[in-house]
Amino acid sequence: MAITSANQLELLQTAEAVAREKMIDPDLVIQAMEESLARAAKSRYGSELDIRVKIDRKTGRATFARIRTVVEDEALENHHAQLTVKQAKSYLADPKVGDEVIDEVPPVDLGRIAAQSAKQVILQKVREAERDRQYEEFKDRKGSIINGVVKREEYGNIIVDIGRGEGILRRNEKIGREAYRPNDRIRCYIKDVRREARGPQVFLSRTDPQFMAELFKMEVPEIYDGIIEIKAVARDPGSRAKIAVISYDNSIDPVGACVGMRGSRVQAVVNELQGEKIDIIPWNQDQATFLVNALQPAEVSKVVIDEEAGKIEVVVPDEQLSLAIGRRGQNVRLASQLTGLDIDIMTEAEESQRRQAEFAERTKLFMDTLDVDEMMAQLLVAEGFTNLEEVAYVDVDELLSIDGFDEDTAGELQARARDFLEEQNRKALEAARAMGVEDSLIDFEGLTPQMVEALAKDGIKTLEDFATCADWELAGGWTTENGQRKKDEGVLEKFDMSLEEAQHLIMTARVMLGWVDPTELAQADAEEVEGEDEEAEA
Numbered sequence: 001m002a003i004t005s006a007n008q009l010e011l012l013q014t015a016e017a018v019a020r021e022k023m024i025d026p027d028l029v030i031q032a033m034e035e036s037l038a039r040a041a042k043s044r045y046g047s048e049l050d051i052r053v054k055i056d057r058k059t060g061r062a063t064f065a066r067i068r069t070v071v072e073d074e075a076l077e078n079h080h081a082q083l084t085v086k087q088a089k090s091y092l093a094d095p096k097v098g099d100e101v102i103d104e105v106p107p108v109d110l111g112r113i114a115a116q117s118a119k120q121v122i123l124q125k126v127r128e129a130e131r132d133r134q135y136e137e138f139k140d141r142k143g144s145i146i147n148g149v150v151k152r153e154e155y156g157n158i159i160v161d162i163g164r165g166e167g168i169l170r171r172n173e174k175i176g177r178e179a180y181r182p183n184d185r186i187r188c189y190i191k192d193v194r195r196e197a198r199g200p201q202v203f204l205s206r207t208d209p210q211f212m213a214e215l216f217k218m219e220v221p222e223i224y225d226g227i228i229e230i231k232a233v234a235r236d237p238g239s240r241a242k243i244a245v246i247s248y249d250n251s252i253d254p255v256g257a258c259v260g261m262r263g264s265r266v267q268a269v270v271n272e273l274q275g276e277k278i279d280i281i282p283w284n285q286d287q288a289t290f291l292v293n294a295l296q297p298a299e300v301s302k303v304v305i306d307e308e309a310g311k312i313e314v315v316v317p318d319e320q321l322s323l324a325i326g327r328r329g330q331n332v333r334l335a336s337q338l339t340g341l342d343i344d345i346m347t348e349a350e351e352s353q354r355r356q357a358e359f360a361e362r363t364k365l366f367m368d369t370l371d372v373d374e375m376m377a378q379l380l381v382a383e384g385f386t387n388l389e390e391v392a393y394v395d396v397d398e399l400l401s402i403d404g405f406d407e408d409t410a411g412e413l414q415a416r417a418r419d420f421l422e423e424q425n426r427k428a429l430e431a432a433r434a435m436g437v438e439d440s441l442i443d444f445e446g447l448t449p450q451m452v453e454a455l456a457k458d459g460i461k462t463l464e465d466f467a468t469c470a471d472w473e474l475a476g477g478w479t480t481e482n483g484q485r486k487k488d489e490g491v492l493e494k495f496d497m498s499l500e501e502a503q504h505l506i507m508t509a510r511v512m513l514g515w516v517d518p519t520e521l522a523q524a525d526a527e528e529v530e531g532e533d534e535e536a537e538a
Contacts, residue, residue, distance in 0.1 A: 030055050032126060037062060045105065050081040064107055070099040134165040135200035139193045145214045146204070150184040160186055160204060167202035175206050175238040175274050187272065189214060206273075207237035215272055216243065219265045220258050228254045231283040234337035241276055242294060242334045244283040255280045279334075287312070287339065294335040298324035301348055311342045318347045362386060370416045379404070392417035425449040437461045446505045451492050458491045467509040474502035 016026050037053040041064055045051060050067040068081055070088045088095035148160035148167060156171035158180055169188055180186060188204035189211035205211060213230045222228040228247050235241040247254035258280045259266050266278055284290040288303040291312060302315040316324045324345050325332050336343045346354075359381055366377035369388055383402050385391055391399075392414055399410035428449035432442065435456040440463040442452055460466055471477075475497045476490030490497065510516040 027057075029126060030057065032124075034062075037064075041105070046080065048078060048080045051105065062107060064105045066103045066105050068101040068103075070095050070097055070101070072097055131199045135193065135195055137164060138162075138190065138200065138202050142190050142193050143210065143214075144190055145187060145211070145218065146190055147185065147187050148204075150180045150182055150186055152182060153180070158186070160188065162202065162204075165200065165202060167204045169204040169206065173203075173205040173207050175276075177238055177274055178206070207235065209233035209235045209241075212241055212243065212269065212273065212276075212278070215269045216258060216265075219260070219268050222247075222252060222254075222257045227252060228257055232338045232340075234334040235276070236330055236334060238274055238276055240279070240330055240334065241273075242279045242281055242338050244281045244290070244294070244338055246283040255282055281338070287341070291335065291339055291341070291343070294338045295324055295331065298331065300324075302351070305341075311344065312339070313344045313346065315346055315348055315351045318349055321345065321347050366391075369420050370413060372413070388417045388421055392421055428453040432456045435461065438463070441466055444505075444509065446501075446508070448495070451495055451497075454491055454494075460491070463509055463513060467506060467513055467515060469502075469506055471499050471502040471506060474506070475499045 016029075020026075034053045034055055037055075038051055041051045041053065042049060045066075050069075052065055052067055054063045054065070055061070056063070068083045070085060070092075071082050073084050073086075076082050076084055083091075083095075083101060085095050085097065088099065088101060091101045092099060146162050146167070148162040151159045151161050151166065153159070158169040158174065160167045160169055167188065167190070169186070173191070188206055189208050190202060191205040191208055192203040194201050194203070210233065212235060213233050216230060217223045220228065223230060223245075227249050228245055230243060231246055232244040233241070234243075243258070245254040245258055247257070257265075266280065270276060270278060279296060281290075281293045281296065284293065287305055291303055291314065292300045295314065295316075298316055298320045300314055300316055304313040304315075305311075314324070323331070326334075332343055332345055359378075362381045362385075363374065363377045365388075366372060366380050366385075367374060370377070370391070379402055380391065383398075385394075394414075396407070396410050396414065399405050399413065400407065425448070429442065429452070432449065432452045435453075437452055437456045438461060441447070441455070441461065442449075444463060444466070447455070455461070455466065460469065469491075472488055472490065474490050474492045476493035477488045477499065479486050479488055490502070492502070507516060511518050
């Protein structure tokens with residue numbers, strides 16, 4: 001089948017028809033045709049030739065051309081597709097390396113096999129172009145809601161017709177009680193769009209927390225306009241959810257706007273989520289206030305936040321404990337997801353027992369180490385003293401402010417505390433040296449003898465060993481595994497060392513060893529301070 005004048009126009013019409021059917025650029029179809037014709041021509045004239053085909057976009061005329069590139073004499077490898085500068089002078093007036101010599105060759109007569117091969121090339125190119133179009137269309141819609149029609153179910157996964165492509169709603173992304181049949185209409189959240197060998201894959205979800213956030217955006221105009229912002233969402237799909245909102249207009253109640261007149265707005269979302277109960281909570285910058293709101297309907301007596309550990313303790317009245325925890329821990333779990341903190345809930349009675357135990361423990365500490373009676377030890381604890389260091393090095397006026405304490409009593413207590421601490425330091429140093437700790441670590445500023453002993457027990461005996469540590473190895477930290485926060489114990493955590501202090505000590509050791517340039521360290525510190533200032537201004 002030669003490309004004659006009779007079917008030149010038909011070539012263009014075919015390209016336009018295919019492009020219209022597949023909704024792709026007609027030029028991509030013509031390029032596929034050019035490539036397939038060039039491949040057929042190579043099989044006719046020889047695969048070692050560089051033959052290219054150009055189809056005129058107006059007339060449909062296909063031009064077959066043999067291309068030979070001008071190269072250096074020593075670079076000549078393929079006599080059929082390359083020319084030296086000297087050889088090229090027969091065709092070009094002033095040939096240079098990189099110039100091309102173009103000779104038109106007669107159109108090929110496509111046999112049955114060549115025509116079939118050309119057809120396969122065109123189909124492959126069209127399929128690739130169609131996949132690219134689908135990916136480009138849906139990649140920018142990631143994070144939005146799409147309406148579709150159920151096509152079929154495969155192993156519990158739902159295949160959804162989403163217009164110019166298909167999406168997959170996996171079994172674990174469906175709300176538990178939901179069941180679909182072919183041709184059912186469905187609304188989903190586009191969770192992810194990926195390029196894969198079998199084509200672009202659009203992954204849908206109805207359990208993602210952001211699905212509920214997007215539904216509220218559709219139902220509440222104030223959220224769409226940016227007057228109200230959704231700050232956090234937590235879901236137990238199909239059962240219960242909590243959503244935290246804030247209003248940037250003092251005249252608009254964020255909770256009331258999301259609920260709507262007689263609950264019309266929130267009810268529309270509830271109906272879409274198969275009856276999922278939704279708690280709408282006012283967001284607050286203060287973590288404690290926000291948590292009190294998040295634990296509704298339970299009442300909270302007291303909140304204690306440990307920011308460094310990312311934990312929070314909540315004290316509730318005894319009769320409110322089951323309400324705060326919720327059925328199967330649902331209420332506290334959702335509140336934890338909403339705030340991003342680990343929440344420990346205890347009753348007032350449990351907190352009272354814990355405080356009494358701490359009081360008794362500190363009282364015994366002062367009785368044993370300072371050789372004082374129970375009443376005096378209790379007075380120290382009641383005034384907020386928690387350890388010997390505070391007694392030994394606090395301003396004497398603070399001790400004198402305690403009822404019944406005079407200068408002699410205060411001075412004697414501080415002397416006993418210091419003597420005990422010095423004896424503890426001496427024993428710790430002896431133990432550290434016995435374990436082989438070098439003086440470079442013992443003399444390192446910022447480490448107490450007890451800290452050095454603890455490091456030695458963990459195998460850290462030189463300044464080099466110390467400098468190779470990570471900050472969390474010293475101060476401890478938290479990691480998340482399978483959605484659960486896990487505590488990492490630090491070697492020096494019992495000495496109340498923070499991550500910032502650990503990082504400073506490690507970097508100082510590295511500078512002393514010459515591992516880090518002090519000017520770079522100073523520059524990094526300056527940039528960190530500048531970043532903190534910018535965050536504060538924002």
